[in-house]
Amino acid sequence: MELRTPAELKEMRPAGWFVAQTLATLRQEVAIGTNLLEIDARAHELIRAAGAESCYIDYHPSFGSSPFGKVICTSVNDAVLHGLPHDYRLRDGDLVSLDFAVSVNGWVADSAISFVVGDPRPADLALIETTQRALAAAIETAVVGNSIGDISAAIGGVCRGNGYRVNTQFGGHGVGRTMHGDPHVANDGLRGTGMKLAEGLVIAIEPWLLETTSQIRYDPDGWTLRSADGSRGAHSEHTVAITADGPLVLTAR
Numbered sequence: 164m165e166l167r168t169p170a171e172l173k174e175m176r177p178a179g180w181f182v183a184q185t186l187a188t189l190r191q192e193v194a195i196g197t198n199l200l201e202i203d204a205r206a207h208e209l210i211r212a213a214g215a216e217s218c219y220i221d222y223h224p225s226f227g228s229s230p231f232g233k234v235i236c237t238s239v240n241d242a243v244l245h246g247l248p249h250d251y252r253l254r255d256g257d258l259v260s261l262d263f264a265v266s267v268n269g270w271v272a273d274s275a276i277s278f279v280v281g282d283p284r285p286a287d288l289a290l291i292e293t294t295q296r297a298l299a300a301a302i303e304t305a306v307v308g309n310s311i312g313d314i315s316a317a318i319g320g321v322c323r324g325n326g327y328r329v330n331t332q333f334g335g336h337g338v339g340r341t342m343h344g345d346p347h348v349a350n351d352g353l354r355g356t357g358m359k360l361a362e363g364l365v366i367a368i369e370p371w372l373l374e375t376t377s378q379i380r381y382d383p384d385g386w387t388l389r390s391a392d393g394s395r396g397a398h399s400e401h402t403v404a405i406t407a408d409g410p411l412v413l414t415a416r
């Protein structure tokens with residue numbers, strides 16, 4: 164686990180701003196009829212224009228059948244994480260999750276949003292809103308002296324309190340020169356457990372939920388992760404620095 168100095172946190176700001184700005188732009192532009200490949204192409208164009216570097220394109224963990232090859236994750240409806248952009252045009256009422264991580268000047272920022280294109284189903288809005296509230300509650304607990312377990316418990320508490328079950332297989336992580344570092348930040352856990360939060364720790368906090376199951380399955384591409392029962396998913400993520408003045412959301416939009 165690495166801790167960042169205030170000067171390093173300052174150096175991390177442009178990555179956070181760029182990720183925030185890109186997600187805000189895509190949120191505005193994506194609509195009924197947008198192809199997922201167009202979202203990837205647009206994100207790639209913005210990356211090139213900014214001189215940023217994608218964290219995804221060459222990413223090849225053990226669970227992926229090949230390097231990711233795209234610059235943004237586009238997960239639609241029952242897909243919730245690691246959605247590999249493919250030839251699909253968004254339809255009225257589709258629930259879209261975009262997860263985006265880049266490096267700017269050698270520092271990474273990572274953030275995700277979910278939204279509905281066209282006419283939303285109330286259940287989808289509730290799901291999205293719950294992931295957002297879980298993220299907000301988690302960020303509030305991201306203060307010096309608390310523990311990783313406090314963040315996990317905050318997320319799990321909001322999610323379970325709203326009748327959802329939580330999958331803890333994938334969660335938050337340290338962010339710095341690379342996209343994934345220690346510590347792991349599980350999306351549920353016990354207060355007061357795990358590592359103490361210290362000044363200068365930078366973590367991605369990323370609650371994600373499925374409507375009626377905690378079970379997941381993978382597409383044959385080895386990437387796109389879906390609910391086991393076809394119910395829909397939502398995802399909210401920010402990169403957060405723990406500072407003497409409290410949590411600093413580097414990817415605030």
Ligand code: MG
Nearest residue numbers: 262263273274
């Ligand atoms: Mg992410």
